[in-house]
Amino acid sequence: MARGVGSSDGKRRPITARELARMIGVSQSAVSRAFTPGASIAAELRQKILKFAEEQDYHPNAIASMLSKSRTNIVGIVVSDMSNPFYPALIQKLSQGLQRIGLQSLLFNITKGSNIEEQLSALRRYNVDAVIVISATMLSGATLHWATEGRAAILINRVVEDADINCVCCDNVEGARAIADHFHELGRRRVAYVSGLSHTTTNLERQNAFITRIAELGMTLTGRVDGGEYSYEAGRRAALEIAAKNNADAIFFANDILAIGGIDALREDVGKRVPEDISVAGFDDIPMASWPHYALTTFRQPLDEIVTVVVGMLEDGSCQPGQPSSVRRISGGLIVRHSTGPLG
Amino acid sequence: MARGVGSSDGKRRPITARELARMIGVSQSAVSRAFTPGASIAAELRQKILKFAEEQDYHPNAIASMLSKSRTNIVGIVVSDMSNPFYPALIQKLSQGLQRIGLQSLLFNITKGSNIEEQLSALRRYNVDAVIVISATMLSGATLHWATEGRAAILINRVVEDADINCVCCDNVEGARAIADHFHELGRRRVAYVSGLSHTTTNLERQNAFITRIAELGMTLTGRVDGGEYSYEAGRRAALEIAAKNNADAIFFANDILAIGGIDALREDVGKRVPEDISVAGFDDIPMASWPHYALTTFRQPLDEIVTVVVGMLEDGSCQPGQPSSVRRISGGLIVRHSTGPLG
DNA sequence: ATATGACTTGCATACGCATTCAACATGAAC
């Protein structure tokens, strides 16, 4: 049999609270209390114990603590798409925010090939204190419900209004309207829209708000293309499709990575000038959006605020089951760069 | 006091093995065995128990299992830089590879601002079965040793030859030499080198191999600039510094994200033509390297193979403490695109 | 001097599962 990770040989067993207690001549309870903030223990004794603990390299065993407290201090983070640079950035900030309040991040990567239910069953077996689902386009509503049932859960950038689920989400309507208004101010009148996954809530909100707004402004929707995924390549394909019809003077891509693919296709493959011939806007404000070649006009998702809100909900318990669920919309901001401009 | 994540109200306690056993009329041991592959239990009884478990929605509590087996099935992944797109891609594939053999990924984000020792103490308290350190430039050798001491550990893209630590690493020497040879074949003779963090082992290996090779080939090193970090902005600054001296006809950047920043600076800020005036090469082959505007010639790090090797070491236990440690070099491949070309 | 209360401390037990050990059943071999 393969020995594998975790086989016991080679690891010297760490010292336990009981052993440390015996050395010092106190009870195991005392050791436990020394490490429990606010526990009933004399300051003097606590110091003594902590000093010995330091010397003996004693560390409380978090596993045992989990078992007896039935609280793990672990948050499951469910992700489905790390190839969009927006998400690594979010995950990084999120995991740092969680670490700041003493929570660890257990990562769950959901992809097409994998057995989702089996992976998510780990959420239950590991007793994670909370689940944060980051735009898991792979998850059906039923799976989502099953995975989060009975525990604290927050969805980021996916909204389920009717179900009893907490959502934290950039204000997609605000963003899409801002882009529409911006196109209008630039004199663009014939605009197209490119979605990533058409059924995702982020897309539906952006798309509907955008189309509604351009109608209000008297502009024409010349095309609507679904890329099939939120990727650079999908953006390229969609842009080519739109360019073939040759009747749009502006394109709003559902996110930045699509938009960047779109810009490359327009310039490299069909020789369009961006922004003169066709203006392009995206959504997210990923790092590449500010690269000069793209200089992408976009609607910024405020990562820090999103993380702050999520961490806050975890901290104050407002995402606990039993608490009323809420949908928090975080306001973003239009970033105007050079991928949009007057007709020229 | 804030209620916070994990407060007990609102969660109904899941059923335990003992309760399930009582319902069925068997012992708790039997339930445990039913869920333990290879355990001594009649196939018939196992099926019966599994059927009831399904009905009663019983799931073994992984925490309790950890405590009694002193094996967590959790791997700590220590990361310091998610802003370089290479790492999210690696993390994604890695966590999927781990999930495939039943291991979960606990993520540790190390950044300048954070208290590293405090964060890494969680590695010990949580009893992770193994630690994978991904190019943690933030970690001193001592901290690294402390964090991984006495447990299975693998460093990815950081090499510590003398210490007793397992390393899996792209063959930097092979890559740097390939770039040098490529420059030479193109007729470039005056080359510069840009490092990210000069003291990192990836940099030292690439730099030394590159410089050695260009000397062998009779080429001139016109400059060597340290960017101070592996970032787009650092690449820009370094490129400007080199362009100011105006005596290089090719630049090898220590990685792709630097190179991309460099290309933008050369083209946008100082009006150089890439590749005609200056050829540029990077290292990693991140997704952006294939974007047509950059079309970056680079040395590809074989992500899948790296992950395969790491997962294999975890699976066969060859990274356990007590086992002889090894440094595995994974061979990559030169990807020639249009950021390098003949003088023109 | 006694009563009261606030603090401290240790004992014992619970947390849920894995595993050892002994008991038992079954069937084959003699």
Add this chain to the structure above:
DNA sequence: GTTCATGTTGAATGCGTATGCAAGTCATAT
């Protein structure tokens, strides 16, 4: 029919910590 090997099961215990409870200490108030 007896013996032995093999396979199956349950009782009991351990994993390391947290915590309710009772006992104890000490100072203050009466």
